[in-house]
């Protein structure tokens with residue numbers, strides 16, 4: 001397992017399962033958002049930074065019959081996993097490529113989806129949204145979805161989850177990413193020349209599930225490489241996770257997700 005270029009989270013089966021769970025139902029896809037995004041039967045949809053295709057498969061449910069989907073990811077392992085997930089589906093194509101230069105035909109998509117990608121692309125956020133806008137047909141939509149990780153809380157603050165969260169913020173800033181990119185989604189769409197139709201945020205609460213480690217743990221080696229943690233921290237956090245897993249009551253996790261839709265004039 002190795003860290004992915006542009007994506008400090010190490011990818012393994014646990015991370016794949018986390019993304020699957022996270023994509024279940026595709027967060028924030030309220031019916032008015034689905035309609036505004038043009039996620040209707042027959043639609044042509046691109047998913048830039050598609051990961052292991054969990055979201056592609058959820059979107060596919062919305063555009064059948066007659067829909068067509070393209071997923072693009074920069075990481076060959078993600079592409080391999082995504083291709084395995086969509087094997088045998090004639091209406092889904094997954095290619096290796098960059099979210100800011102996908103190679104997909106310009107002006108051809110009813111909806112371009114960019115979910116949880118911008119937070120890993122410090123300095124390239126606008127280039128990615130500009131490219132997404134260029135893929136949308138006139139009247140088509142760009143659907144961007146991201147977090148403000150500065151708003152994530154663990155209550156009561158609990159080792160090692162709270163500390164890992166703080167270090168992950170340090171890591172994101174150190175490598176030039178914007179942990180608060182979620183609140184900038186409308187600006188990114190407007191700068192790309194799109195009419196911003198919807199900007200929505202939603203607070204999520206839930207108890208931590210014992211045994212899970214989450215995205216900050218998946219970024220631990222990248223954090224060491226970036227100098228915001230060391231090997232002793234990793235050993236201590238591993239021990240503290242085991243202690244927390246054994247606790248009778250798990251803390252609450254609280255986060256905020258954002259979605260915005262821009263329409264190409």
Ligand SMILES: C[S@@+](CC[C@H](N)C(=O)[O-])C[C@H]1O[C@@H](n2cnc3c(N)ncnc32)[C@H](O)[C@@H]1O
Nearest residue numbers: 006007049050051073074075078098099115116
């Ligand atoms: C957190 S995962 C999200 C996957 C999927 N969009 C979802 O919501 O489940 C981020 C994905 O974006 C990909 N990625 C990050 N930056 C990228 C870029 N500039 N071009 C293409 N893929 C990128 C990573 O390889 C990874 O698969």
